[in-house]
Amino acid sequence: MLKFRLEERTKSPYWLIILSPFIAILVAIILAGILIVLAGANPFESYYQLIIGAFGSKNSFAETLARATPIILTGLAASIAFKAKFWNIGAEGQLYFGALATTFFGTGLIVLPSTLMIPFLFVMGALAGGLLLLPLVLLKLYYKVDEVVTTLLLNFVVVLLVSYLLEGPWKDPMSLGWPQGKSVIDEGVLPQVLSKTRLHLGFIISVFLAFSVWFILSKTVIGYRIKSVGLNASAASHAGVPIFKTVLIVAILSGGMAGMAGVTETAGLKGYLTLDLSPGFGYAGIAVAMLANLNPIGVIFSGIFLASIYVGADAMSRAMNVPTYLADVIVALTVLCILLSLVFVHYRVLFFGAKKDD
Amino acid sequence: MIEFIEIIFTAGFWAATIRIACPLILATIGEVLCERAGVLNLGIEGIMSIGAMVGWMTVYLGADLYTGILAALVIGGIFGLLHAVFTVYLGASQHVTGIGITMLASSLGFFCFKLILPASTTPPKIKPFQPIDIPFLSELPFLGPAFFQHTPFTYLAILVVVFAFWLMNSTPLGLSIKMAGENPMALEAQGIDVFLVRTIAVVLGSALMAVGGAYLTLSAFDAFYFGMINGRGWIAIALVIFASWKPERALIGALLFAGLDAYQVRAQQLAGAIIPYQFFLMLPFLLSIVAMVIAAKRTRYPKALLIPFRRGERH
Structure with a gap:
């Protein structure tokens, strides 16, 4: 039996940190x-x-970015939560809750001019997503019920x-027997940003939200608290970080991001709610967050990467019968x-009997 | 109202309870083994899915039913080994590894299914395990059709509980597994390889999960559908907590849960016109959450659960 142990690196080489996600993708593609x-x-x-299918034309590129929109948002949802070691695997449900809120408020109940209606729907979607997660957070905090x-x-x-x-x-x-919700009113529909494609304003909003999350996590006290809770909750508590409040904020931010993914899909891509609104965007968000090493800006790129795989695979499947x-x-x-x-970034592998070289 | 009470006095209800409980029993016992050794295995949902597919496909391609179970056992063990390499030997995040394994196992299973059977609009069927009558006992009124006219796979699942109980309580390996999950440092101090003990537990546990999946395609139904596991793995994880990580309680928990599920199916037929079916289908998931809340007060997790063991980091 091969004997080895892992020794924590005091400092990971910079090139290794930069290169590691690309090596990981390469290995996955080879396998x-x-x-x-x-x-x-x-x-x-x-x-x-696959590449042609995802990026080969204006239309396919727009389709990839449209697909990336909800994945970026669920990726942000996972990133925020995982940073605090709060394991929210419920982005799929929170997305649908956001979509329900969009349908409830956006199909005629309230009519506002477009410039107010769209932000209103996003706020409602985020609230719905956060609200779904809230009871589970409280169960975790009060009764230690496992959130996973x-x-x-x-x-x-x-x-x-x-x-x-x-x-x-x-x-x-x-809808002639097909189970779907009422259409979102014109004022609430996210406008196209590239003519004759399905790319809508939601993509730009998701990129903007990624930068906002980056700002919150790296430039504010709340962000600092979130990270400290994730690194060592008991140490953070001793240092005066309000754990309860912090975890609550994490959950609402995380659930809110996933809820807004429901808004972009209902008010942007489809225009109405369907049962197949999300083919697993919530779970894809976990992959996106991991690939980006939980970095919100990285989530934009890993979200586009994952979307290109999904969009490209459809074209590849048709052409190659895979x-x-x-x-x-x-x-x-x-x-x-x-x-x-x-x-391998954080540890070096030492085989028993091997000499340490530093 | 009397019809709602009469349900529990029918043999069909009890037989259905046992049938619904079997995959849950196998999966829950599998997860108990992993978690007692200190490893959370969220790969369960995917491992059940690929177990269901591989078991079914083996039989569909001409092998007999027992070979199908064996094939599921092997594929489950392989994914368990993968999970163990990541979480035990490399100390990677148990949460993310588990989700990754679930994604890989289920997508790989679907991919292979589509590859072997590209254009099947109606899922092809196999001849699954048939019920066998236990001599004498099966002729008892009520008790016979309720408990003694099941398929061999069902009796096998009950045997697994007995085996797991014996393993955990009466063998050195069981003791080592429990120590690996409670105090791995002490186990290592006795000269026992913590990595190896945890790996054995995860491989064995994952194999049982896959067999639990195969129960669905080889005994409960006769075909493989996409998404047929439908959250059973996650429910099993809730049951582990409800059962306080004990195999015998897992049996009781699974039966209780399956009983409620069997009841709701029958109550649905009576009340279907009034209450939409979706609310009945929600019950298992809501009940699992309720079960976790009830169990939360007395929950005592294995102390080393989620904590990777690293040699040379002795404090």
């Missing part, structure tokens, strides 16, 4: 390439098709609630490779 070979296709041609399990379980409850509303009281009578599930495999492999790379 997924083996699956393409198994599927009987040429991996180089398949990846070429409760946030995961609540995802299923919310999807069933959406299913009930869309088949029952909220069903659009104009199942689209390859995209999910690539994303999963990326998460695991990132974890692996983080270990």
Whole structure:
């Protein structure tokens, strides 16, 4: 049996920190390439098709950015929460709650001019997402009920609630039997930012929010508290950081980001709520956050990267006859490779009997 | 109203309870083994999914049902080993590794399913395990059809509980697993390899999760669907906490939970016109959350759960 131990690096080399996510992605792509070979296709041609499908034309590039919009937001949701070691895996449910709020307020209940209506919907979506997470945070803080399990379980409850509303009281009578919500009123619809594409204002808002989260985390007292709670909660508590308040803020920020992903999808991409609004954007956010090493600015790029995999895989699947599930495999492999790379960034591997070289 | 009480006096209700409980029992025991050794395994949902797929596919491609169980056992063990390499040997985040394993196992399972059966609009079926009548006992009124006319896979699942109880309480390995989750330093001081003990527990536990998934495709149903696990893995994680990390309590917890689930299906048929079916389907998930809140007061996590053990970091 190979004997080794991990020794914490006092200082990780800078090149290693910069290069590690790229190496992780490369390894994930090579491993997924083996699956393409198994599927009987040429991996180089398949990846070429994937890149063309994601970035090959104005339309496909716009589609990639449109797809990146909710993933960036759920990625921010995961980044904020994971920074404080609060394991919110419920972004999927919070996204749908944001979408429910958009449908509730945005389909005629309140009519405001566009410049007020759009911010109003985002605020309501964020509140809804935060509100869904709030009871689970309180259960965690008061009763120590593990948030991983409760946030995961609540995802299923919310999807069933959406299913009930869309088949029952909220069903659009104009939709001819298809379960979907009423259309968001014109004042609330996010305008196109690139003509004749599906790219909408939501993308710009998500980028703006990424910068805002970066600002909060790195330039404010709240951000400092969030990070200190994540690094060592008991030390932070002794140092006078209000743990309760901090975790509450984390949860509301995190749930709020995911809730706004529901707004961009309902008021931006589709214009109405459907049961297949999110094909797992909430879970993709975890991958995005990990890939960006929980850095909010990094989330923009890792979100676009993941979106390109999803969008490109559809094109690749059509051209090469490789199942689209390859995209999910690539994303999963990326998460695991990132974890692996983080270990090597922070630790050096010492084999028993090996000489230390420093 | 009397119909709602009559439900629990039908043999069908009890038989369904056992059927629903089996995959949960196997998965919960699997998670108990991992967590008792100090490793949270959030790969459970994905491992159950790929276990269901591999078990079913093995039989679909011509092998017999027991080989199907074996195949699920092996694939579960492989993903368990992957989880152990990351969390035990490399000390990576157990939360993120688990989510990553769930994503990988389920997407890989779906990918392979689509690869082997590209264009199947209606899912193909296999001949699953058939119920066997236990001599004499199965002829008892009520008790017979409720408890003694199940498939061999069902009895196997009950045997797993007995095995796990024996393993945890009467074997040196069980003691080592418990120590690895409570005080790994003391275990290492006795000259026992903590890494190895934790790895054994995670591999064994993950194998059981996969078999729990295979129960769905080889015994409860006869086909594989996408998303057929539908949160059962996460429910099992809640059950572990409810069961205070004890195999015998996991059995009781799973049966209790399955009983409520079986009841709601039947109550739904009676009240379906009044209460929408979605609310019945929410019950298992809401109940799991409630169960965790109830258990929270007396919850005592294994002390070393989530804490990676590192040699040479002895304090």
